[in-house]
Amino acid sequence: MHHCHRGLWICAFQRTWSSQTFIGSIPAGNFELSCALLFSGSLPSKATRMFQFLNMASISYRTLMYHQQCYLHPAVNEVWRDKQASYMQEAQNSGQHVHFGGDGADTPGHCAKFGTYTLMDLEKNMVVDLQLIQ
Structure with missing residues (x-):
């Protein structure tokens, strides 16, 4: 302009x-x-x-x-x-058949209120579920 x-x-x-x-x-x-x-x-x-x-x-x-x-x-x-x-x-x-394995975890050495639980397909080495647990 x-x-x-x-x-x-x-x-x-x-x-x-x-x-x-x-x-x-x-x-x-x-x-x-x-x-x-x-x-x-x-x-x-x-x-x-x-x-x-x-x-x-x-x-x-x-x-x-x-x-x-x-x-x-x-x-x-x-x-x-x-x-x-x-x-x-x-x-x-x-x-x-599917072969599962699982484990729960919290912070080592602590009294945790929450932790995680993981479920894996052991043959595929693959996590299929993950849960936060109290």
Whole structure:
């Protein structure tokens, strides 16, 4: 757009620049960082502290936790349920015996209120169920 102001021609334009693409309203790189931290087993609190020590711009701990709670954990749970259902269907359809083994665990040396119990298919070396027990 061009217009004249007191004898001077001024050219005004507006451009929006973004350093990364978006997934909906979430910057893709931010979401990828949340994914990488969760799937690598890293602790968000330690990762965000490391970014601070490096004086590196990053998303906040709160944002990381939001991504995990609202998007990543539900996605992991859905994939887990789908895999578990297809395993059970396959085991039923095979007509073969399945050999299971299980074990419960809590934190060694502590009187834990909660523990986990894992059930595995011993021949496929595959976890088929995981329960949090009290």
